[in-house]
Amino acid sequence: MIIEEVKNPWRLRNGVVVFDIETEYIHDFSIEAKKMLNFKCGVAFVYNDGEWYRFYKPEELVKLLKKAKTIVSYNGEGFDFLVLEKHGLKIIECGTDRWKPTKCDSFDIMHTIQNLREDSNKKYPSLEEMMKSHYGISKTPHDPDNIEDLMKHCLEDVKYTKKLYEEKTWLVPVKERPEKREWEADYDNDLYAVVDDGENCTRIIDFGMPIAYTKQRINDLPGEIRCPLCGKGILQMYSVYRAIENEIECPECHGLIGFVAGTNEIMYKRTKEELESNVCPNCKKYLGSSGYEHHGYGAGSGYISSGRRICSNCSKGCYEWEKDDTPGFRDSYQGKCCNCGE
Known part of the structure; x- marks a missing residue:
C-alpha cells in the first residue's frame, strides 16, 4: 500500500x-x-x-x-x-x-x-x-x-x-480515482451512451454496464401501467425503460411518479398538492430531489441524485444541482440561481 x-x-x-x-x-x-x-x-x-x-x-x-x-x-x-x-x-x-x-x-x-x-x-x-x-x-x-x-x-x-x-x-x-470515460452521447451527460447492433438498442453506462432494457426485454414488460396515486391515469413506460426519462406525470391527477432509470421500479410518488406546495418563489419550479442507483464505472456501485434547492445567497430563487456518489468520484454540479445569478 x-x-x-x-x-x-x-x-x-x-x-x-x-x-x-x-x-x-x-x-x-x-x-x-x-x-x-x-x-x-x-x-x-x-x-x-x-x-x-x-x-x-x-x-x-x-x-x-x-x-x-x-x-x-x-x-x-x-x-x-x-x-x-x-x-x-x-x-x-x-x-x-x-x-x-x-x-x-x-x-x-x-x-x-x-x-x-x-x-x-x-x-x-x-x-x-x-x-x-x-x-x-x-x-x-x-x-x-x-x-x-x-x-x-x-x-x-x-x-x-x-x-x-x-x-x-x-x-x-493513496488510491487514485478511476478515470471516467466519456461517451459521445447526450451532450450534458457523459455517463450514458447507446449501443445499436442493428437489431437492439441498449442504453449503457460506462464500461458497458447496461442500465436499461433492450427492445427484446422491453417487450416482456407492460407498456403502460395505472397511476399508483389515483388508479385512473395511464402511464406510458417506454421512455422510462429506455432511460430517456425517469419521471412521468399522470394525465389524470397530475401527480409525479419517479422510477429507477431503465426499470419499472417506483422510487417515489408525489401528489399534485405536494408539488404545488414546494416550489421556488421566483420561477415556480418544483423544489426537491430524485436519484437512482447504478452499477458504477470501475469504482463500484453508486448513487446519482439531482434536483433543485433554494439559493443560500438570496433565499429568493433556486438552482439546479446534481451529485454522483460513486466511490472515488464524488462528482457534483451546481447551477446558477434563477433570481440572483450566483
Missing part, C-alpha cells in the same frame, strides 16, 4: 468535542435525504472534562455540541451535521456539499486531509482505511439492528477519530 504523509494543522484541546452518530441505513445520498434520516445513537468525547457521553436522543447531543468551541468529526460536514439540523443544530454551507454549525468551528478530518493533499484526484480516505494505515486494525463487526451493538460501534468510531485528531502526521493510503 502506498502511504502519503499529511501534516495535521490543528491539535487544540480546550473547548473541543469529538463526536459521531449512527442513523438508519442510507440509500439516497442527496442533501435532502440525509436531512430526513432517523437518528439512532451518538457518542461524544469532551476534552475539557475527559468524559465520554452516549446519546439515544439527538436533542441531548445537540445541546452538548452547542457548548463546544470546536467540533471534531470524520465527514461530519458531509453527513452528521445535516442529520442533526432538524433536531436543533443550526448549520451553514461551508463548501460543496459541506455544512458546519453556525456558532463554532468545525474540524472535519476527512475533508481536511483531502484539502491538504497535493493531488485532489485521490480518493477520500474512509475512517476504516485510516485505522488500518495507522493502527493496523479494522472496525469491529456489528449488528445495525441491535441498538447496544450499534452504540459500541459508534463509540469505536469516536475513539479512533479522537486518536487520529491527536496524530501529528496522518498516514493516508
